[in-house]
Amino acid sequence: MSDRIVRISIDAMGGDHGPEVIIPGAALALERHPGLRFLLFGDKARIEAALDAHPALRAAVDIRHTDVAVSMTDKPSQALRKGRRVSSMWQALEAVKKGDADVAVSAGNTGALMAMAMFCLKLMSGIERPAMAGLWPTLRSESIVLDVGATIGADSKHLVSLAVMGAAMARIVLGIERPSVGLLNVGVEEVKGIEDVKEAGKFLREANLPGMTYHGFVEGDDIGKGATDVVVTEGFTGNIALKTAEGTAKQIGAYLRGAMTSSFMAKIGYLFARSAFTALREKMDPSRANGAVFLGLEGIAVKSHGGADARGIASAIDVAYDMAHYDLRTMIRDSLAATEAQRMSLSFAPDAEPSDA
Missing domain, CATH: 3.40.718.10 (Isopropylmalate Dehydrogenase)
Structure with a gap:
Protein backbone atom coordinates (compact mmCIF):
# COMPACT_ATOMS: atom_id res chain seq x y z
CA MET A 1 0.00 0.00 0.00
CA SER A 2 1.52 3.31 -1.06
CA ASP A 3 1.72 6.07 1.49
CA ARG A 4 0.06 8.89 -0.44
CA ILE A 5 -0.82 12.01 1.50
CA VAL A 6 -3.90 11.54 3.70
CA ARG A 7 -5.05 14.55 5.72
CA ILE A 8 -6.66 13.77 9.06
CA SER A 9 -8.37 16.38 11.23
CA ILE A 10 -8.33 15.51 14.93
CA ASP A 11 -10.39 16.79 17.83
CA ALA A 12 -7.34 17.07 20.09
CA MET A 13 -9.47 17.89 23.15
CA GLY A 14 -11.65 14.78 22.86
CA GLY A 15 -11.60 11.81 25.21
CA ASP A 16 -10.53 11.37 28.80
CA HIS A 17 -6.96 12.62 28.33
CA GLY A 18 -6.91 15.15 25.46
CA PRO A 19 -3.67 16.15 23.71
CA GLU A 20 -1.45 14.39 26.23
CA VAL A 21 -2.54 11.02 24.79
CA ILE A 22 -3.74 12.02 21.32
CA ILE A 23 -0.38 13.52 20.30
CA PRO A 24 1.64 10.36 21.17
CA GLY A 25 -1.01 8.33 19.33
CA ALA A 26 -0.65 10.49 16.23
CA ALA A 27 3.12 10.09 16.44
CA LEU A 28 2.75 6.30 16.45
CA ALA A 29 0.39 6.44 13.47
CA LEU A 30 2.83 8.65 11.55
CA GLU A 31 5.55 6.02 11.98
CA ARG A 32 3.25 3.49 10.29
CA HIS A 33 2.02 5.87 7.59
CA PRO A 34 4.60 8.54 6.69
CA GLY A 35 2.09 10.05 4.25
CA LEU A 36 -0.15 11.30 7.06
CA ARG A 37 -0.71 15.00 7.68
CA PHE A 38 -2.70 16.29 10.66
CA LEU A 39 -4.94 19.24 11.42
CA LEU A 40 -5.17 19.45 15.22
CA PHE A 41 -8.03 21.44 16.73
CA GLY A 42 -7.94 22.48 20.38
CA ASP A 43 -5.99 24.37 23.03
CA LYS A 44 -2.83 25.43 21.20
CA ALA A 45 -0.71 25.72 24.37
CA ARG A 46 -1.51 22.15 25.46
CA ILE A 47 -0.99 20.79 21.96
CA GLU A 48 2.37 22.56 21.62
CA ALA A 49 3.50 21.24 25.00
CA ALA A 50 2.61 17.67 24.04
CA LEU A 51 4.38 18.04 20.68
CA ASP A 52 7.69 18.88 22.39
CA ALA A 53 8.28 15.18 22.99
CA HIS A 54 7.55 14.29 19.34
CA PRO A 55 9.68 16.44 17.02
CA ALA A 56 9.10 14.15 14.01
CA LEU A 57 5.35 14.74 14.28
CA ARG A 58 5.63 18.52 14.46
CA ALA A 59 6.52 18.81 10.77
CA ALA A 60 3.35 16.94 9.83
CA VAL A 61 1.01 19.04 12.00
CA ASP A 62 -1.01 22.21 11.53
CA ILE A 63 -2.57 23.53 14.76
CA ARG A 64 -5.90 25.37 14.79
CA HIS A 65 -6.67 26.93 18.17
CA THR A 66 -10.15 26.61 19.65
CA ASP A 67 -11.39 27.84 23.02
CA VAL A 68 -14.37 25.47 23.31
CA ALA A 69 -14.23 21.72 23.93
CA VAL A 70 -17.20 19.35 24.17
CA SER A 71 -17.14 17.50 27.49
CA MET A 72 -17.80 13.77 27.87
CA THR A 73 -20.90 14.56 29.94
CA ASP A 74 -22.56 17.03 27.54
CA LYS A 75 -25.86 15.95 26.06
CA PRO A 76 -25.91 16.06 22.23
CA SER A 77 -28.34 19.01 22.28
CA GLN A 78 -26.10 20.91 24.73
CA ALA A 79 -23.03 20.18 22.63
CA LEU A 80 -24.74 21.51 19.52
CA ARG A 81 -25.84 24.69 21.27
CA LYS A 82 -22.53 25.58 22.85
CA GLY A 83 -20.09 23.95 20.44
CA ARG A 84 -21.56 24.34 16.97
CA ARG A 85 -18.98 25.98 14.71
CA VAL A 86 -16.64 26.92 17.59
CA SER A 87 -15.67 23.67 19.35
CA SER A 88 -12.68 21.50 18.47
CA MET A 89 -15.08 18.65 17.63
CA TRP A 90 -17.17 20.67 15.19
CA GLN A 91 -14.17 22.25 13.49
CA ALA A 92 -12.51 18.86 12.99
CA LEU A 93 -15.67 17.73 11.17
CA GLU A 94 -16.00 20.98 9.24
CA ALA A 95 -12.46 20.54 7.93
CA VAL A 96 -13.71 17.40 6.18
CA LYS A 97 -16.77 19.22 4.82
CA LYS A 98 -14.60 22.03 3.44
CA GLY A 99 -12.12 19.60 1.87
CA ASP A 100 -9.24 20.62 4.14
CA ALA A 101 -9.10 17.06 5.53
CA ASP A 102 -10.02 13.62 4.19
CA VAL A 103 -11.32 12.21 7.47
CA ALA A 104 -11.99 13.37 11.04
CA VAL A 105 -11.08 11.53 14.26
CA SER A 106 -12.41 12.23 17.76
CA ALA A 107 -12.25 10.39 21.07
CA GLY A 108 -14.94 12.68 22.43
CA ASN A 109 -18.57 12.32 23.48
CA THR A 110 -20.18 9.77 21.12
CA GLY A 111 -23.66 11.29 21.10
CA ALA A 112 -22.33 14.78 20.51
CA LEU A 113 -20.03 13.57 17.72
CA MET A 114 -22.87 11.79 15.96
CA ALA A 115 -25.19 14.79 16.25
CA MET A 116 -22.53 17.18 14.99
CA ALA A 117 -21.51 14.84 12.18
CA MET A 118 -25.11 14.63 10.95
CA PHE A 119 -25.54 18.42 11.06
CA CYS A 120 -22.16 19.19 9.55
CA LEU A 121 -21.51 16.42 7.03
CA LYS A 122 -25.13 15.53 6.13
CA LEU A 123 -26.52 12.14 5.12
CA MET A 124 -25.78 10.39 1.85
CA SER A 125 -28.61 10.21 -0.66
CA GLY A 126 -30.73 7.14 0.05
CA ILE A 127 -29.57 6.80 3.67
CA GLU A 128 -32.23 7.45 6.31
CA ARG A 129 -29.91 7.33 9.33
CA ARG A 288 -6.28 -3.52 18.89
CA ALA A 289 -9.78 -2.90 17.56
CA ASN A 290 -10.24 0.78 18.43
CA GLY A 291 -11.90 3.06 15.92
CA ALA A 292 -15.61 2.95 15.03
CA VAL A 293 -16.54 4.44 11.65
CA PHE A 294 -19.63 6.60 11.14
CA LEU A 295 -21.18 5.35 7.91
CA GLY A 296 -23.81 6.91 5.66
CA LEU A 297 -22.49 10.48 5.83
CA GLU A 298 -21.12 12.75 3.10
CA GLY A 299 -17.77 12.66 4.86
CA ILE A 300 -15.85 10.16 6.97
CA ALA A 301 -15.64 10.39 10.75
CA VAL A 302 -13.98 7.90 13.11
CA LYS A 303 -14.80 7.60 16.80
CA SER A 304 -12.07 6.46 19.17
CA HIS A 305 -12.82 5.05 22.61
CA GLY A 306 -12.73 7.92 25.10
CA GLY A 307 -10.36 6.12 27.46
CA ALA A 308 -7.97 4.90 24.77
CA ASP A 309 -4.23 5.09 25.37
CA ALA A 310 -1.72 6.17 22.70
CA ARG A 311 -1.82 2.75 21.04
CA GLY A 312 -5.59 2.93 20.90
CA ILE A 313 -5.53 6.41 19.36
CA ALA A 314 -3.01 5.19 16.79
CA SER A 315 -5.34 2.29 15.93
CA ALA A 316 -8.24 4.69 15.37
CA ILE A 317 -6.04 6.82 13.12
CA ASP A 318 -5.00 3.66 11.23
CA VAL A 319 -8.68 2.95 10.55
CA ALA A 320 -9.23 6.55 9.44
CA TYR A 321 -6.23 6.32 7.11
CA ASP A 322 -7.60 3.18 5.43
CA MET A 323 -11.09 4.66 5.02
CA ALA A 324 -9.69 7.73 3.27
CA HIS A 325 -6.93 5.95 1.33
CA TYR A 326 -9.34 3.49 -0.27
CA ASP A 327 -12.16 6.05 -0.70
CA LEU A 328 -14.87 4.42 1.40
CA ARG A 329 -17.45 7.05 0.47
CA THR A 330 -17.28 6.29 -3.26
CA MET A 331 -17.39 2.56 -2.58
CA ILE A 332 -20.51 2.94 -0.43
CA ARG A 333 -22.18 5.30 -2.91
CA ASP A 334 -21.64 2.84 -5.79
CA SER A 335 -22.85 -0.10 -3.68
CA LEU A 336 -26.01 1.75 -2.63
CA ALA A 337 -26.77 2.61 -6.26
CA ALA A 338 -26.40 -1.05 -7.26
CA THR A 339 -28.64 -2.07 -4.36
CA GLU A 340 -31.38 0.38 -5.35
CA ALA A 341 -31.24 -0.81 -8.97
CA GLN A 342 -31.60 -4.40 -7.78
CA ARG A 343 -34.48 -3.41 -5.48
CA MET A 344 -36.32 -1.83 -8.41
CA SER A 345 -35.64 -4.89 -10.57
CA LEU A 346 -37.04 -7.26 -7.95
CA SER A 347 -40.06 -5.07 -7.26
CA PHE A 348 -41.04 -5.16 -10.95
CA ALA A 349 -40.32 -8.88 -11.40
CA PRO A 350 -43.48 -11.01 -11.65
CA ASP A 351 -44.15 -13.17 -8.59
CA ALA A 352 -45.29 -16.06 -10.77
CA GLU A 353 -45.86 -17.03 -14.38
CA PRO A 354 -49.19 -15.69 -15.73
CA SER A 355 -51.96 -18.28 -15.93
CA ASP A 356 -53.76 -19.26 -19.15
CA ALA A 357 -57.09 -18.20 -17.73
Missing part, protein backbone atom coordinates in the same frame (compact mmCIF):
# COMPACT_ATOMS: atom_id res chain seq x y z
CA PRO A 130 -26.17 6.97 9.92
CA ALA A 131 -24.58 3.93 11.52
CA MET A 132 -21.53 3.26 13.63
CA ALA A 133 -19.44 0.26 12.59
CA GLY A 134 -16.78 -1.27 14.80
CA LEU A 135 -14.08 -3.93 14.49
CA TRP A 136 -14.77 -6.96 16.68
CA PRO A 137 -12.01 -9.45 17.64
CA THR A 138 -13.12 -13.03 16.87
CA LEU A 139 -11.74 -16.56 17.04
CA ARG A 140 -11.04 -16.37 13.30
CA SER A 141 -9.57 -12.85 13.24
CA GLU A 142 -11.87 -9.80 13.14
CA SER A 143 -15.37 -8.99 12.00
CA ILE A 144 -17.22 -5.73 11.42
CA VAL A 145 -20.36 -5.21 13.50
CA LEU A 146 -22.90 -2.46 12.84
CA ASP A 147 -24.81 -0.59 14.09
CA VAL A 148 -23.14 -0.46 17.51
CA GLY A 149 -25.05 2.51 18.84
CA ALA A 150 -25.61 5.35 16.39
CA THR A 151 -29.40 5.06 16.24
CA ILE A 152 -32.07 2.84 17.75
CA GLY A 153 -34.40 0.66 15.69
CA ALA A 154 -34.30 -0.26 12.01
CA ASP A 155 -36.76 -1.22 9.28
CA SER A 156 -35.85 -3.75 6.60
CA LYS A 157 -34.57 -1.11 4.15
CA HIS A 158 -32.22 0.34 6.77
CA LEU A 159 -30.92 -3.13 7.65
CA VAL A 160 -30.13 -3.72 3.98
CA SER A 161 -28.30 -0.37 3.84
CA LEU A 162 -26.29 -1.42 6.91
CA ALA A 163 -25.35 -4.65 5.16
CA VAL A 164 -24.21 -2.77 2.06
CA MET A 165 -22.15 -0.22 4.03
CA GLY A 166 -20.66 -2.86 6.32
CA ALA A 167 -19.61 -4.98 3.34
CA ALA A 168 -17.94 -1.95 1.73
CA MET A 169 -15.97 -1.30 4.92
CA ALA A 170 -15.03 -4.98 5.17
CA ARG A 171 -13.60 -4.95 1.64
CA ILE A 172 -11.22 -2.22 2.80
CA VAL A 173 -10.40 -3.26 6.36
CA LEU A 174 -10.41 -7.05 5.94
CA GLY A 175 -9.24 -7.12 2.33
CA ILE A 176 -11.99 -9.54 1.25
CA GLU A 177 -13.53 -9.12 -2.20
CA ARG A 178 -16.92 -10.58 -1.26
CA PRO A 179 -17.22 -10.51 2.54
CA SER A 180 -19.86 -12.72 4.14
CA VAL A 181 -22.74 -10.83 5.78
CA GLY A 182 -25.07 -12.11 8.49
CA LEU A 183 -28.16 -10.57 10.10
CA LEU A 184 -28.19 -10.87 13.91
CA ASN A 185 -31.33 -12.70 14.97
CA VAL A 186 -32.81 -14.84 17.76
CA GLY A 187 -32.17 -17.97 15.69
CA VAL A 188 -30.74 -19.06 12.35
CA GLU A 189 -34.05 -20.42 11.03
CA GLU A 190 -35.72 -18.22 8.41
CA VAL A 191 -39.06 -18.28 10.24
CA LYS A 192 -37.61 -16.71 13.40
CA GLY A 193 -37.29 -13.04 14.26
CA ILE A 194 -39.26 -9.87 13.76
CA GLU A 195 -40.73 -9.04 10.36
CA ASP A 196 -38.19 -6.33 9.47
CA VAL A 197 -35.28 -8.72 9.98
CA LYS A 198 -37.00 -11.47 7.98
CA GLU A 199 -37.82 -9.05 5.15
CA ALA A 200 -34.22 -7.80 5.02
CA GLY A 201 -32.99 -11.39 4.93
CA LYS A 202 -35.38 -12.26 2.09
CA PHE A 203 -34.20 -9.30 0.01
CA LEU A 204 -30.50 -10.04 0.59
CA ARG A 205 -31.01 -13.69 -0.39
CA GLU A 206 -32.87 -12.85 -3.58
CA ALA A 207 -30.83 -9.82 -4.63
CA ASN A 208 -27.41 -11.54 -4.60
CA LEU A 209 -25.79 -8.12 -4.38
CA PRO A 210 -22.30 -7.54 -5.77
CA GLY A 211 -19.51 -7.07 -3.24
CA MET A 212 -20.95 -9.39 -0.58
CA THR A 213 -22.06 -12.96 0.09
CA TYR A 214 -25.21 -13.17 2.18
CA HIS A 215 -24.74 -15.84 4.84
CA GLY A 216 -28.16 -15.72 6.50
CA PHE A 217 -29.14 -15.22 10.13
CA VAL A 218 -26.54 -15.42 12.92
CA GLU A 219 -26.99 -15.62 16.67
CA GLY A 220 -25.20 -13.72 19.44
CA ASP A 221 -22.54 -16.37 20.03
CA ASP A 222 -21.68 -16.36 16.32
CA ILE A 223 -20.19 -12.86 16.62
CA GLY A 224 -17.24 -14.00 18.73
CA LYS A 225 -16.83 -17.14 16.63
CA GLY A 226 -16.35 -15.00 13.52
CA ALA A 227 -19.13 -16.86 11.68
CA THR A 228 -19.36 -13.97 9.19
CA ASP A 229 -17.15 -11.07 8.16
CA VAL A 230 -19.97 -8.58 8.78
CA VAL A 231 -22.72 -8.76 11.41
CA VAL A 232 -25.72 -6.45 10.93
CA THR A 233 -28.12 -5.34 13.63
CA GLU A 234 -29.83 -2.15 14.81
CA GLY A 235 -28.08 0.20 17.23
CA PHE A 236 -29.87 -0.71 20.46
CA THR A 237 -29.02 -4.41 20.19
CA GLY A 238 -25.58 -3.73 18.76
CA ASN A 239 -24.58 -1.40 21.59
CA ILE A 240 -25.75 -3.87 24.24
CA ALA A 241 -23.79 -6.66 22.52
CA LEU A 242 -20.69 -4.45 22.41
CA LYS A 243 -20.86 -3.41 26.06
CA THR A 244 -21.58 -7.00 27.12
CA ALA A 245 -18.51 -8.25 25.25
CA GLU A 246 -16.32 -5.53 26.77
CA GLY A 247 -17.59 -6.34 30.26
CA THR A 248 -17.08 -10.08 29.75
CA ALA A 249 -13.49 -9.52 28.64
CA LYS A 250 -12.79 -7.51 31.82
CA GLN A 251 -14.51 -10.16 33.93
CA ILE A 252 -12.40 -12.95 32.46
CA GLY A 253 -9.26 -10.87 32.95
CA ALA A 254 -10.12 -10.33 36.61
CA TYR A 255 -10.82 -14.05 37.09
CA LEU A 256 -7.44 -14.95 35.56
CA ARG A 257 -5.53 -12.44 37.70
CA GLY A 258 -7.24 -13.77 40.81
CA ALA A 259 -6.54 -17.38 39.88
CA MET A 260 -2.89 -16.75 39.12
CA THR A 261 -2.26 -15.09 42.49
CA SER A 262 -4.44 -17.35 44.64
CA SER A 263 -1.58 -19.53 45.91
CA PHE A 264 2.17 -20.01 45.80
CA MET A 265 1.81 -22.90 43.30
CA ALA A 266 -0.46 -20.80 41.10
CA LYS A 267 2.21 -18.09 40.97
CA ILE A 268 4.81 -20.70 40.00
CA GLY A 269 2.48 -21.96 37.28
CA TYR A 270 2.01 -18.44 35.99
CA LEU A 271 5.78 -18.08 35.53
CA PHE A 272 5.80 -21.12 33.23
CA ALA A 273 2.71 -19.96 31.31
CA ARG A 274 3.58 -16.26 31.21
CA SER A 275 4.08 -16.15 27.43
CA ALA A 276 0.65 -17.70 26.89
CA PHE A 277 -1.00 -15.17 29.20
CA THR A 278 0.81 -12.33 27.44
CA ALA A 279 -0.57 -13.55 24.11
CA LEU A 280 -4.07 -13.75 25.64
CA ARG A 281 -3.79 -10.22 27.00
CA GLU A 282 -2.81 -8.99 23.53
CA LYS A 283 -5.83 -10.73 22.01
CA MET A 284 -8.15 -9.12 24.56
CA ASP A 285 -6.57 -5.66 24.35
CA PRO A 286 -9.35 -3.25 23.24
CA SER A 287 -6.79 -0.93 21.64
